[in-house]
Amino acid sequence: MPAAAPRSGDAIFASVEHVNAELFTLTYGAIVRQLLTDLEEVDEVNKQLDQMGYNIGIRLIDEFLAKANVSRCVDFKETAETIAKVGFKMFLGVTASVTNWDADGTCCSIVLEDNPLVDFVELPDTCQGLYYCNVLSGVIRGALEMVSVHED
Amino acid sequence: MAAAAICSLFIINKSGGLIYYKDYGSAGRMDTNDSLRVASLWHSMHAISQQLSPTVGCSGIELLEADSFDLHCFQSLTGTKFFVVCEPGMPHMDALLKVIYELYTDYVLKNPFYEMEMPIRCELFDVNLSQAVQKDRGAFLGR
Numbered sequence: 590m591p592a593a594a595p596r597s598g599d600a601i602f603a604s605v606e607h608v609n610a611e612l613f614t615l616t617y618g619a620i621v622r623q624l625l626t627d628l629e630e631v632d633e634v635n636k637q638l639d640q641m642g643y644n645i646g647i648r649l650i651d652e653f654l655a656k657a658n659v660s661r662c663v664d665f666k667e668t669a670e671t672i673a674k675v676g677f678k679m680f681l682g683v684t685a686s687v688t689n690w691d692a693d694g695t696c697c698s699i700v701l702e703d704n705p706l707v708d709f710v711e712l713p714d715t716c717q718g719l720y721y722c723n724v725l726s727g728v729i730r731g732a733l734e735m736v737s738v739h740e741d
Numbered sequence: 742m743a744a745a746a747i748c749s750l751f752i753i754n755k756s757g758g759l760i761y762y763k764d765y766g767s768a769g770r771m772d773t774n775d776s777l778r779v780a781s782l783w784h785s786m787h788a789i790s791q792q793l794s795p796t797v798g799c800s801g802i803e804l805l806e807a808d809s810f811d812l813h814c815f816q817s818l819t820g821t822k823f824f825v826v827c828e829p830g831m832p833h834m835d836a837l838l839k840v841i842y843e844l845y846t847d848y849v850l851k852n853p854f855y856e857m858e859m860p861i862r863c864e865l866f867d868v869n870l871s872q873a874v875q876k877d878r879g880a881f882l883g884r
Contacts, residue, residue, distance in 0.1 A: 647857060648851065648857070649850075650819055651817060651819055651821070651842075651845065651846045651850055652847075652850065652851075654817055654818050654819065655817075655839070655843045655846045656843070656846075735819045735820075736819055
């Protein structure tokens with residue numbers, strides 16, 4: 590059976606139900622505030638956000654694979670590009686860019702120009718060191734682990 | 742009475758454990774222990790077939806054709822396997838498997854109370870699965 594062509598992030602994003610962006614931003618903000626109240630330590634909150642993201646990622650990956658029709662990525666560069674262009678577009682509606690590749694191609698940065706999670710957010714001085722969007726790195730970590738890519 | 746489109750559906754987690762078994766009225770209805778055994782047998786055969794394959798990068802058995810049935814198998818990149826046993830020569834089973842995979846990602850994985858790799862006990866999944874299979878059966882009978 591011929592494999593179906595991979596769908597673009599735009600096409601998939603357009604085909605799923607959308608939620609109000611402000612509701613999404615507010616919900617995430619409420620979660621972070623509650624965690625800060627409950628846990629008090631910024632490091633603990635970072636860890637919890639990562640864990641929450643991980644739990645989301647392990648479930649999200651199958652959704653991504655089912656909708657995007659991508660085949661296994663050949664190398665890490667392709668993986669990073671797929672996450673940035675298809676993954677983020679499909680779930681957050683924004684495209685990320687991949688930069689800062691190191692010499693052996695094992696380390697990079699994924700940069701979100703327009704991140705819906707941080708709309709209207711300003712971090713106060715008391716929260717230095719808080720990785721506000723740590724849930725996103727957890728999601729990526731969880732998703733990649735399910736397709737056998739272990740990373741930090 | 743017209744034959745059902747498919748005879749049975751199995752879903753296996755990445756470790757080879759059976760997490761879902763549905764029989765659609767075939768003569769070969771199995772009890773729980775038998776279905777568990779059959780699922781782990783298939784998991785092992787699928788893994789062995791990847792090793793035996795002469796082509797590099799083989800992803801395992803996709804179709805098994807026998808005299809009285811066909812078995813179509815789909816493995817996601819996360820290692821979860823979906824396979825259906827159906828009448829010989831049934832068309833479009835791959836498409837049905839893809840639909841079932843999407844139903845799994847929606848009604849099973851998005852249920853926060855579903856524990857990963859555990860047996861599926863999600864009513865919404867059952868309901869939507871029956872609808873999808875009925876639709877497929879209707880399409881088949883209509884041909």
